[in-house]
Amino acid sequence: MFNISREVACPHCSVVNCWEINDPQPDDELTCTGCRRFISSHEDYIYGLVKQEVSRTMQRYAHCNVSRDLSLLKLALMGDVSPPVPEMLRY
Ligand SMILES: [Zn+2]
Numbered sequence: 001m002f003n004i005s006r007e008v009a010c011p012h013c014s015v016v017n018c019w020e021i022n023d024p025q026p027d028d029e030l031t032c033t034g035c036r037r038f039i040s041s042h043e044d045y046i047y048g049l050v051k052q053e054v055s056r057t058m059q060r061y062a063h064c065n066v067s068r069d070l071s072l073l074k075l076a077l078m079g080d081v082s083p084p085v086p087e088m089l090r091y
Pocket residue numbers: 010011012013014015032033034035036037
């Protein structure tokens with residue numbers, strides 16, 4: 001899930017900062033309220049968020065086994081067996 005709070009910990013002093021402008025422009029910069037050092041441009045911040053989300057999503061599907069999952073689905077649809085629900089299908 002995206003970081004909806006828009007909070008960013010300063011890499012220099014670990015103070016939590018936040019994008020407070022409603023619609024930051026790509027070149028807008030976040031400066032630490034603790035140490036006054038540059039943290040990130042908004043463009044780099046968004047790029048980092050998207051990169052993390054893509055990585056998280058790719059890891060989620062990295063170990064899926066389509067043929068095994070289809071076999072389990074067929075068994076479940078036949079109703080003869082109640083196979084264990086694969087972890088990725090659990091809610
Ligand atoms: Zn700082």
